[in-house]
Amino acid sequence: MIKVKFVVNGKNVAVESSPTKTLLDILREDLGLTGTKEGCGKGECGACTVIMDGKAVTSCIVIAAQLEGKNILTVEGLSADRIGKALQDAFVDSGAVQCGYCIPGFLMSARALLEENPDPTLDEIKEGLSGNICRCTGYVKIFDGVRLAAARLGK
């Protein structure tokens, strides 16, 4: 077992864990933050995406041993975040959500994208969200949601 200290949604946390326990499992089991979902469990579908030190990563393949000092933002922290809140509202207004399982991951990838590129083209949105899979929507309304958020934030 190892002890790691890091920051989640602005709060300091300390977790005792097996070194290979995934960030996804730590968030859900140790910290009770169940908004982050497991899809494939091997870094391919993007459902578990969180932001680590400003960058979107798949939390299912980040392990405890790598977390010391890291700053993590999860979907639970989005409503207190200017870009995150705009994305949440825009996804609702655009009807971007169907079953909803993939949406926390999409929101986090979109948050990383808009932070870096506040006015992305459709192609840039597609590239930014290329690591997230949705099996319901066909993506069109998700892209609409990101564009709407970007437009509102730019005003």
Place this chain on the structure above:
Amino acid sequence: MKSIETYSPRKLSEALRILSERREGIRVIAGATDIIVQVLERKKDPGALLNISYLDELRFIREDEGTVRIGALTTHREIERSPIIKKRGKLLAEAAFIVGSPQIKNLGTIAGNVANASPVADVVPPLMVLGSVLTLKSSSGERRIPIGEFATGPGATVMRPDELLIEISFPALRPDEISFYERLGQRRLLSISKVGVAFRARCAGKKLSDVSIALGAVAPRVITAPRTAAFLEGKEYSEEVAAEAARIVESESKAITDIRSTESYRNRMAGALLIRGFARVFQSFPG
């Protein structure tokens, strides 16, 4: 799942000491995108893990006197966006872009991709034609070897168990050099390459010299195409020259049939990608 002994040193010297003491039965992880999946699926028991992700001294991209130096922990996303790489090793930025999703590119490191010694690693053919040198360090010393001598087969390299790949460097591309990386996968993004072709040469007008070509995913390791390069040496680019070069490169490609593609398709596509790359470069190249 049983707990795997994991070392997370904060200094390179400490990491090298652990490697020299443990030698066998320890796997190095940085971004860990490949190994962690294998560990979590219990496909592999790595014995112990050496987590080098805290060695911030290995995170850099810089240009020193015409040489581009990339630290081992530099991620694919950092390479794809680096102004230095875009200018001085553009085809490497192109290859880093298609390696995977943004999330994976934010985690996976260039040294991890190279050290994994996969014949389909997209960054390796560009690094080969750029003439890259790998710096391997151990507690007893340091050696530099050309990337073409590094991998010996899928997952196998000449690196000793006590060594760590700490830096990748190559001569910065000059304004009179042209280069490209073209690859074919099931999808444009997020797919493993069926074939990859990297090209670099000096170009005066349309006359090619100092030609270097490397092929990914068509042999047990990334290979060069010396006969094609020799054919192109001193020739002026034309569609006819490109077509003949494509025929030669198809014969140098040593593909196999597997789940992703067939031998004959891969070999043919090595030629097609060479033609495609030339067309892309010479459309925009003045002269």
